[in-house]
Amino acid sequence: MRFTTNAYPREQRQDAWRFALRRVSLEVQATSEDLYGELVSFTSGQGIQFVRVTGNGQSLAIDMAQEAPSFWLVLLLEGRLSARQGTTTIDLAEGDILYGGGASRTQVDLAGEHRFLLVKVPHALPALRSRSALPSQISNLIADEAIGRMLSALLRSVADTIVDVSDDQIRPVELALPEFIAATLLDKAPVKELGGAAGARAAILERVFQSIEMRLSDPNLSIHQIAAEHRISPRYLQKLFESAGESFSQFVKFRRLERCRLDLGSPLHAQRSISEILYQWGFNDSASFSRAFRERYAMSPREYRKVGALPEDMGEAPRRGRPSAQKEGRPEEREDSAAPSTREGLGDVEGLVDGLVEDVQVDAARGVRHHALPVRPDTIHWGYFSKTLKPALEVCSGDYVTVETLTHHANDDAERMIDGDPAAEAIYRWTAEGKVIDRRGAGPLDASVVGRGPGEGFGVHICTGPIAISGAEPGDVVQVRILDIDPRPSRNPRFAGRAFGSNVAAYWGFHYAELLTEPKPREVITIYEIEKGAGLPVAHAVYNYRWTPQTDPSGVIHPMYDYPGVPVDPETTEKNFNVLRDIEIPVRPHFGVVALAPAHSDLVDSVPPANFGGNIDNWRLGPGASVFLPVAVPGGLLSLGDPHASQGDGELCGTAIECSMTAVIQVILHKAKAAAPHVRELDYPMIETPTEYVILGFSNPDYLRELGGKAQSEVYKRSSIDAAMRDAFRKARRFLMTIRDLSEDEAISLLSVGVDFGISQVANGNWGVHAVISKALFTN
Structure with missing residues (x-):
């Protein structure tokens, strides 16, 4: 999450700042009238949250009452800080660390301009779970102390790189940080808690546990290796484990299984295959891993990835075999009767998407779920809405969905936005023999009107879904909460980790008949890079080019930007890199298209919005916002697409910065008679x-x-x-x-x-x- 009060009018800054801080367990007690605040947060794969806060004078409260039990700490990077909890008051200088745990509120007064890093570490992590209880009172580490100096240096590096850090880059920190915390707790614990010989054995085991934790990805990890590292015999080490009620090999296997389970349930790893995850954590083959996972958790890895919870979390008895699904058959077996496919002769479509998020059909059982809905040929529809579409996913009210969306403008620069991305390559694949996605619009499939191609381009947006909402009926209202939305990074090694979008000044733009300079008329494509820096992300223009007649793989010439997905031959265009210099566009990520299926007998063009939603193109539908849509057909059939990195009111030239996005949403059903x-x-x-x-x-x-x-x-x-x-x-x-x-x-x-x-x-x-x-x- 990235937030700055400068993005809001002055009169709205107080409320916006309060809302942003509440999302990271901070409450505003008092602020200056001329408020400035900036917040950047990052959550690691194991649930450790890092929050960097910058601002001017204010009073805050750290309140973890609604959170899972966590150890928290605050590193003061700049400024002065005074903390109060009950009768305890602690003053911090730059580099000092304040820490605590549990649900007790802590008042934090920041007298002037300041910058600090708040870190929340789940107590359920192995390094902390076996230690003493969370501290009941706040305490501090002075930067001059050895442990304080080491921890301060580690956290300061996180604070300095939080905008750009990735999940893989943070992994060494999330392994080391619980160790620092555990060492701090032990150092502060009374001697009687450490307990003589028993305490000595426990201390050895703790060090062994962490050595194992650091080496779980090594498939050759052995008791001899760990024993030698700690200068004890393998026999003695085995006895230490037996005193704790398990063997060395059991402990290693269970820790590896737990790491795999966390990754399988994390949206951050939704695009990784099960095989990638199990090999990363030291398993040698998928068959033995699947057996061990089922024995440990009473369900298969694939089942766990689908439902996102263990049987005990779902309030159900453990089940064997595949979960009961609301829909039978794999997504690739479900045919869209309203949108015939012409995939013959295109080869193995399954092979095109190998390595993406696996089968997304779900078990719509009781309780809240977190689903993963990837973008791929069998989970999208291109350019139309229809009440006859088969759902790609079914959810219950309150469920969360990590949903991928792909821009229909990616071929404006295929090198940056398609190449190396298996999903984009599969969806956009178009050869002389045909297309993977033939229907691209709501027009006739035989291209009889203007001959541009099936669907005629009457409707252009790549929409992910539809998502059926269990129990939704006409007259109800569906609320779609946008919790987070981020640009899809380029998968091309040349541009790895960078994100790009396209803006087309097109023939349908409001400006088109009002051009001043020659040549007239003209259509111009501008490629932008979405960049993360200090504060909010911004977009910079990379280059632009004028549209030139393009011949598609079927041999049709497109003199204008008139059919979705036409590959642009870069050899036919002239790139101008000297454009929009010294201009930064604030990024306001949002969906242009959020729609429920209209109650209409024919396919409905995705371009004109209406009361069912659709192509509403309002930039306010970003993180923290909801859109309410009236249900017209049973199940609602929610589709999302047309992701934008930024757009101004009016969308004057016909498009925004069109950029593929991945979002986390929550779907809430409001029944007609019970709604507010x-x-x-x-x-x-x-x-x-x-x-x-x-x-x-x-x-x-x-x-x-x-x-x-x-x-x-x-x-x-x-x-x-x-x-x-x-x-x-x-x-x-x-x-x-x-x-x-x-x-x-x-x-x-x-x-x-x-x-x-x-x-x-x-x-x-x-x-x-x-x-x-x-x-x-x-x-x-």
Whole structure:
């Protein structure tokens, strides 16, 4: 998570800062009027959270009452800090460390400009779990002490690199940090707790445990190797393990299994295969690993990855065999009757996606799950919505989903956004023999209208899903919470770890008929890099080029940017690298498309948004926000796509910075009769952020019903800002009269003096206007 108050208007900074800090277990007690705050957090694969906070004078509270038991510590990087817990007060200088544990609140006063690193370490980690209980009072380590100096240096390196660090790079720290903490706890413990000979044996075992932990990935790890390292005999070491109730080999196997289980359940490792994970942690073959995993956890590794919980966590008896699924068959066996596939002659499609997230069908059992929904040929639909689509995933209300989305503009620079990425290569694959994804739009499959290709390009977005929501019925409302969203890094070794996006000034852009300079007309593609630096990420232009006629692999010439996924031959374009120099665009990641399936008999073009959601293109739908959508068909059928790194209100030239993204979302079902008033009345999309309601209006809000049999072509002809403004006004008026019980006259006055209306987009065939209603207007 990355946050800065500078991204918000002055009057919204206090509320935004409070919300950001609450997400990392910090509460604002008092701040200066001229508040400045910046927060960057990173969570490792084992759940250790690192949070760097920069700001001016304020008082905070560290409150872990709602967290799993954790040991926490604060390294003061700059400034002055005073901490209070009960009758204990501790003052820290730069480099000193404050630490504590449990649920007791700790008051932290920061007198002036400051910078600190907060670290939360789960007590369930092996290095801490076997130690004494979490400390009941705060304490401190002085930077001048040996252990304090060592720990301070380690954490300062994390603070300095937190913006760029990866899960692999942090792994040595997450192994070493619990050891530092354990050593600190032992150093502070009373002598009687350490206990003579028993304490000596326990101390040896602790050191042995950590030696093993550091070497779990070595398949040749042996008791002789560990015994020699600690200058004891293998026989004595085995006796030490027996005194703890297990053998050396059992301990090693169980620790390896636990590491594998953590990785299998982590969204950070969702793209890694089971085989990659087991080999990393020292297992030699998948068969013995699977047997050991089932014996240990009463389910197979594949089953655990699907349901995301162990049987005891699910409140069910352990089960053998495959979990009972709501849908039978693997995703690749489910055919979309509304979108025929023409995969013959393309070879082994399964082979194209080898190594991606495995089968994502789920067991929709009781309790909250965390699912992984990768982007690949059998989990996407390109350019249309349909109530006849078979779900790629089924979830229950409250479930979380790590969902991958792919931009339909990746071929604007295939070298940066497709090459080396198995999923992107598979989805975009197009040869003279055909395409892996043939249907690219809601038009005719025989390309009889203008001959551009199947689907005709009437609808362009690569949408992941659909996701069926168990129990969703027409009249209900689905809330999609965006918890996190990050750019998909390039898989090309030349650009490894860097992320890119494309902006197209296209023929459908508002500017196209208003060009001043020659040549006219023209379409221009600008490639951006999304860069992580101090503060919020920013985008910089890399280069641009003018669209030149491109011949697709089927032999069709495209003089304009008119069909999704046409490969751009870089030899036919002239790259201009001297563009937008010294300009940084703040990154505001969001989904352009979030849709439920409309209740319409035909395929529905993904471009024009409407009351079912769709291509709403509003940048406020980013991390921390929710979108509410009315359900039109059983199951809802949620699709997400058109990921953007950044977009301005209006989307003037026709596109945003189109960039593949991976997000963590939560899906919540609001039943018609039980929903809160402001949700129950919704028959249109609404965005809610921590500080605002955003009401979305369109030129033709229900165009599929309003415009008759030719609605999908007529909607493009009837867009106007006037009509969209009128729709946004009517919805916002009804919203205020419903949830605040205002009279019509009161609502109209408030809409004029306290509500901001803005243009969402003039690019999508059904133009949009939004009304931004600040929650701060309502004092109670």
